[in-house]
Amino acid sequence: MNLLTRIADIFGFLGHFPAYAIAYIVETLIVIIFGTVAVAGMVYLFRKYMARVQIRIGPNRVGKFGLLQVMADGLKLFQKESIMPSGRDDLAYKVAPVMVFIGLMMGFVFIPYGPLAWFGSLTVTHSDVSLVILFALIAIMPIGEILSGIASNNKYAMLGALRGVAKDISFEVPMMLSILSVVVMASANVTNPLDLNGIIQAQSIPFIILEPLGFIIFFISMIARASQSPFDMGESDSELVTGNTTEYSGLRFGMFYLGLFGTIFLGSMIVSIMYLGGYNGPEVGYLGFVWLLIKTMILVVITLTVWLSMPRVRIDKFVNFGWKILLPLSFIQLIAAGFLTLGGIA
Amino acid sequence: MIEVKEIKTPRRIPFFGMVMGMVTVFKHAFQKPVTVQYPEKKDDQGDRFRYRIYLSTDDCVGCTLCEQVCPNLSITMMTHDKDNPRNKRKIYPSVNFGTCTVCRNCEEICPTDAIYLKDVFETSRTRNSFFYNPVELEKDEGDVIK
Numbered sequence: 001m002n003l004l005t006r007i008a009d010i011f012g013f014l015g016h017f018p019a020y021a022i023a024y025i026v027e028t029l030i031v032i033i034f035g036t037v038a039v040a041g042m043v044y045l046f047r048k049y050m051a052r053v054q055i056r057i058g059p060n061r062v063g064k065f066g067l068l069q070v071m072a073d074g075l076k077l078f079q080k081e082s083i084m085p086s087g088r089d090d091l092a093y094k095v096a097p098v099m100v101f102i103g104l105m106m107g108f109v110f111i112p113y114g115p116l117a118w119f120g121s122l123t124v125t126h127s128d129v130s131l132v133i134l135f136a137l138i139a140i141m142p143i144g145e146i147l148s149g150i151a152s153n154n155k156y157a158m159l160g161a162l163r164g165v166a167k168d169i170s171f172e173v174p175m176m177l178s179i180l181s182v183v184v185m186a187s188a189n190v191t192n193p194l195d196l197n198g199i200i201q202a203q204s205i206p207f208i209i210l211e212p213l214g215f216i217i218f219f220i221s222m223i224a225r226a227s228q229s230p231f232d233m234g235e236s237d238s239e240l241v242t243g244n245t246t247e248y249s250g251l252r253f254g255m256f257y258l259g260l261f262g263t264i265f266l267g268s269m270i271v272s273i274m275y276l277g278g279y280n281g282p283e284v285g286y287l288g289f290v291w292l293l294i295k296t297m298i299l300v301v302i303t304l305t306v307w308l309s310m311p312r313v314r315i316d317k318f319v320n321f322g323w324k325i326l327l328p329l330s331f332i333q334l335i336a337a338g339f340l341t342l343g344g345i346a
Numbered sequence: 347m348i349e350v351k352e353i354k355t356p357r358r359i360p361f362f363g364m365v366m367g368m369v370t371v372f373k374h375a376f377q378k379p380v381t382v383q384y385p386e387k388k389d390d391q392g393d394r395f396r397y398r399i400y401l402s403t404d405d406c407v408g409c410t411l412c413e414q415v416c417p418n419l420s421i422t423m424m425t426h427d428k429d430n431p432r433n434k435r436k437i438y439p440s441v442n443f444g445t446c447t448v449c450r451n452c453e454e455i456c457p458t459d460a461i462y463l464k465d466v467f468e469t470s471r472t473r474n475s476f477f478y479n480p481v482e483l484e485k486d487e488g489d490v491i492k
Contacts, residue, residue: 052375057383302368309371310364 002121003027027124028109035108035262040070042261046304053308080250085153088247092151097248097255099144104262106137111269112196114279114288122289129194135179138225138266141259142168145227145234148256149244160243163315164234167224170322171231175221177330178214181337182207182274188341200278208275210340214333215275217326219299222267224318226260229307233315268299396463397448399441401483405460408433412452412461420446426480432458441483443469444476 008023044059044067051058059066084093110130113122127133142164149161183193185207192198208215224231235243245256272278272295279288313321382389403426413421424440439452439461452461466487469476482490 049375052377052379053371055374055377055380057379057381060383305368305372309368 002115002123003119004121004124006120024125031108031124032105035105036258038265039104039258039262040074042265042300043070043073043257045300046261046307049301049304050308053305074254077251077254082250082252085247087153089151089153092147093247094252096144096148096151097252097259099147100141100259101255103137103140103144104259104266106140107134107266108262110134110137110196111266112200112273112278114200114292115285116289117286123197126195126197128192130196131179131183131194131199134196134270135176138263139172141263144259145244145256148248149234152244152247154247156240156242157244157246160234160236160240160246163236163240164227164244166315166319167227167231167233170319171221171224171326174217174322174326174330175225177327177334178211178217178221179274181211181214181330181334184334184337184341185210188344196273196278200273200280203277203280206275206277206280211275211333211337213329214337215271217330217333218274219271220326222271223303223306226263226267226303228260228264228303230310230313231318232312233318236312238312264300264303265296268296268303271299272296391465391467395465395467396450397467398464398469398487399443399446399452399478399483400462400464401439401480402460402462403428403438403480403484404430405458406430406433406438406480407458407460408435408437409457410437411455411457412439415451415455417449417451418445418447421452424479438480439483440477440479442477 004020004023004027007026008019011019011022013019014022047069048058048066059069062069062072109124110127110133111123112126112130113124115121145164146161149157149159149164152158182199186193186199186202189202189204190198193202227234232243235245237243240246245253248256269292272292276295276299278295279292281287281291284291408423410423413423420442421439422442423437425436426438427436428438430436448463450463453463456462469487478490
């Protein structure tokens with residue numbers, strides 16, 4: 001009995017098919033609300049953590065402990081007039097932030113959340129190729145960033161978008177190869193290694209122990225995917241005003257902002273599913289979701305620490321790093337994964 | 347020939363410095379914040395901290411030494427009708443706190459200790475109301491109405 005069937009039971013009077021259709025919609029809405037709340041929590045956590053690292057206090061005026069600060073900021077952005085540049089490519093300009101936000105939210109739908117107490121499994125949907133779907137969905141977000149850069153009719157936005165593209169293509173290939181080595185390892189034990197659930201079931205030993213190199217490559221790639229501090233070439237706020245988001249204001253800017261923090265949360269979730277065993281842990285049938293959240297939050301704190309302690313890498317250095325270090329390492333990791341699988345260790 | 351000593355540097359391990367930097371950053375998160383939430387909590391000042399100038403009109407003899415010693419003309423003498431047998435000319439200092447640099451020369455020079463400074467510092471006022479006449483200088487900061 002999972003959450004989906006519980007919701008479908010409530011709408012059971014409509015018949016089998018409509019009840020499940022409505023249940024899917026309701027559960028997707030729940031996931032979108034969860035995603036939005038998680039992203040807002042991420043913004044709060046980031047501001048508070050950054051303040052503590054800098055020996056400050058951080059937001060503490062709006063609400064208890066400043067908990068409503070994010071909501072106040074959101075309302076402020078909502079009220080703002082949306083100022084648009086003249087000479088913009090109108091459709092692309094307006095579609096770009098929505099693309100970033102929707103790509104993020106669709107990513108949240110395919111995550112296997114695992115069971116939680118009375119609710120049962122919280123996973124919305126599963127497919128035999130959910131791994132491929134997930135990475136196809138989060139690959140939509142960079143397109144939004146590139147579109148925003150091109151459509152803004154602004155040189156800084158354009159340069160930011162070009163840098164973003166250079167960054168994206170240099171870490172995507174090692175990232176995909178490290179995913180491939182995970183799939184190779186998982187295929188030894190389960191029949192559906194392209195399913196995220198299958199990957200989690202295959203991790204009686206978490207893959208971080210079996211392939212630490214792959215974990216490092218994938219984690220670096222996920223940090224680069226979120227385009228945060230060491231890899232924020234797309235934004236480059238000290239050189240290009242704010243990169244591809246320069247010409248955006250109000251709610252459209254807010255969508256890019258949520259996209260940044262949401263990608264950190266989603267990326268940490270994906271890393272914990274692929275390498276830390278996802279919802280595996282003691283009392284998995286009862287506390288699975290909690291284990292996933294704990295692992296995610298640890299990775300989020302590590303990610304934020306990376307953000308706060310490292311300066312931006314120069315773009316050519318990062319391209320070198322991607323093609324000359326990460327790519328050979330991920331090939332080595334793939335071969336090692338093959339040997340481990342054939343040797344029967346995995 | 348001068349022999350240059352080679353300084354032995356430890357061998358650089360890749361990524362080790364980055365990780366140590368991250369550990370340092372993480373440790374900072376557990377330190378006590380240095381921010382003082384000002385209106386609610388007030389930080390301790392030093393024992394010798396002084397800001398606000400007070401005037402005891404009973405002691406002032408109107409010698410104008412404070413006006414002469416003030417380095418940027420913050421103190422000007424002003425007529426104030428008060429029955430003080432020691433101050434026959436009936437002139438007393440008035441202070442513009444907008445320009446006062448708290449050099450404390452006036453306190454030092456005053457022969458009768460009529461001018462003295464206290465550690466009161468919350469004298470925020472709206473614009474152009476930094477000028478304190480002798481009556482206001484004698485009052486506590488809370489009683490001064492501007």
